[in-house]
Amino acid sequence: MSIDNQVFLQNVIIGLTVGGYLALIALGYTMVYGIIELINFAHGDLFAFGFFISLTIFAKINPDIPLHGANLYLLLPGVAILTMLLTGSLNLAIDQIAYRPLRKAPRLAPLLTAVGVSFMLEAIYAIWKGPSQVPYPRYFPKEDYINNEKVISFFSKLGLDITTWRIVSFTTKDLFLFSVTIPLVIALTLFIDRTRVGKAMRACAQDREAAMMMGINVNRIIATTFFTGGALAGVAGMVWGLYINSGRFTMGFEAGLMAFTSAVLGGIGNIRGAVLGAFIIGMIKAMSDSYIGSEWTRVVIFGILILMLVFRPSGILGSTQSIEKL
C-alpha cells in the first residue's frame, strides 16, 4: 500500500475513534433536545466530569500501571459503572435544581441557565484539578495489532502483506474504545426502540401533555433521560481519558461543541442521526487535521454546521417537522 493510502487508512481509524466517543456525547444532547427542547449547554461538561471523576477513582484505588489480569477485567468495568452512576446523578441533580423550575418558562431562560451551569462546572473543574493540562495515567495496556504475529499471518492468508504498513497503527486502545462505544450506542437505540420506558420517552418527545394524559409520569421520564444522557457522557469521558491520556477543564466545552454539531448534522432529536452525525464529524475532524491543518479544523466544522443549518436545518435524517417548529 502506498504511503498516501496508509495515511488515509490511519485517518479513517482516527475518525472512527473520535466519532465513537462523540456519538456517546451527541446522544445525550439529542435525547434532551427531543424531550424538553433544551440545548443542554452543560452536557459537554459532563463528559469532562466523567474524565475527572474516573481519574479520581483510579487514583484512590491506585492499581498497577498498566492494568492486567483481574484488574483489567473487573476493576475497569467497575470504575466505568461507578463513573456512569456518578455522572448520571450529577446530570439528574443539575436538571432538578436548575432546569426543572423553568419547565414552563420561555425557551431562552433554560438555555441561558444551561450556559450558566456550564461555566460554573468549568470553573469548579479548574479549581478542583487546576487550570493546566491534567495527565491521565496509561492504565490501559497498549499493544499494536499491526505488528502482531497472528494478525500478520491472518492478513497474509487474505493476500495482504501488512508488514509494510509502517504508518498505520491499530492498537488495543482503539479496540477498547470501539468495544465500549459501539455496544453502548446500540444498547441505547434498543432501549429507546424496544422498552416501555423508551416508548414513553418517544411519547413525551412527540407531545408531552398528551403523554401525561395517557398516564405517563413525564417528570420521571425527563429524569431518566437526563440520567441516561449523563451516564453516556460520563463513560465517554472515562474512555477518552484512557485513550488520549490527558485533558483539561475546558475539554468538555470543546467536545460538547463538536458533539452538538454532530447532533445537529444528523437531525437534532433523532437518535440514529446523532450517531451518524458523530461519525461524520469524527471523519471530517481526522481528515481536516491531516490534510488541511489542525488549526483549520474548527473553522471547517463550524462552517459545515452553518451551511447545514442554512440549507437543511432538519439535518441529514431529521424530519421536516422540526423546521416548522423552530
Next chain:
Amino acid sequence: MRDILAQPRPVLLGRLRWVLVVIIVIIAPFVMKELEHLTNFGLITQVNRALIFVALAQGLNIVVGLAGLLDLGYAAFFAIGAYTFGLLTWPTHDIEMSFFLAIWVCALVAALFGIIIGAPTLRLRGDYLAIVTLAFGEIIPSLVRNLGDFTFTYHGKEYIKDYNLTNGSQGLTPLGRPDFSFFERLFGLDHGALNVGVKPTFWYFAIVITSMIVLFAATRLNNSRLGRAWKAIREDETAADFMGVDPIRTKLAAFAIGASFSGLAGAVYASMLGAIFPELFRFQVSIFLLIIVVLSGRGSIWGVLIGGLIIATFDGVFLAQILPDIFNGKILPEYDVQSLRWVFFGSGLIIIMIFRPQGLFPPKSTERKAAPPPPAESTQGVQS
C-alpha cells in the same frame, strides 16, 4: 394631545436631574483618580472597559432584548470591529487611517458582516439561530488566529505563501490613536499638547462620548417605527407578519444595527488598548455580554446601561482586584481567586433566571405583564 391626560411632570427637577448626571460624569474621572491614589486599585481603566461593554451590550440588547433573537456569538462582531480598526491603522499594512474616520468604517464593516451572516440564517427561529451565531462566534477568532501565516497550496503548487493579514496569535500592535494635531494648530498649542494617547482620563471622555452616541441611537431606535416592529416580532412573529411587518428585513436591521454598535465599540476598544489579540474575543466575551443584557433586563436600554456599568465594574474591580487582594494577603495565599469569577457569573445567571427571569431592571412594559408567555408548542420528537 396625549400629554393632556398625563401627570404634570416636575420639569425643574427633571432638568436638574440631568444637570446632576452631567456634573457627575464630568467629575467622576477626577474622583476616581483620587480613589486610585488612596487604594492602589485600577479604577478608571476598569470603568472605561465597563463603558465599552455597556456600548457593546446596547448593541446586543437590540438583537436579544428588542428583536428577541438569541445571539451567542456577538463577540464576533466585536472582533470584526477591533480587527478592522487594527488592519486600517496597523503601521505594517501602510494604510494608517485616521482614528476619526476608521471607527465609522469599522461600524460599517461590522454591520455588513451582520447582514452577511444574518441574511441566510435569519429565517431560522430560536435555538437554530443561536447555534449559527455560536458557530460564527467560534469561526471569527479562529480565522483571525490562522490568517497570520496563511499558505494556500493546491495540487502541490503554492498560490499564497505566508500571507500575514492579522499577525496570528501575536496580535496587532501598535494601533492608531486619535490625532489632535489639527486642533493643536487651530488653538496655537505646542505640538503634542493634546497628544493624550494612553491617558485613561482622556479615554474616559472619548468612551463616554462613544457610549452617548450609542445610547442616543438606541433610545431613538427604541421609540421608532423600527423599534416597535422589533418588539412586535419578539412578541409574536406570525402576528407581526400579518400586520405588515416584514420579519426578515426587520430582523436583518436588528442584526446589522446591533453589529454596527459592536463594531464602533470594538474600534474604540482596540485604539484604547493599542494592541489586540484573538484571545480578547473568546466565547466567554459573548456570554459575558449576554449576562449583562439578561441580568439587567432584556429590552431595557437604561437597565442595560446601569446593569452593564455595575456588572462590568464589579468584574474588573471587585472580582479581579479587591477580592484577590483580601484573600491572597492572609486567608488563602496560594489560591487563585480569579478562577471563582465564572462560578459567580454562572450561579448569578442561574439564580436570576429562576427567580427573576425578566432581569433586575426590566423595561416598564414587561414589568406590568402578569404572566410569562406560554412555552412554545412541542411537535417534534425523538425519532429512531
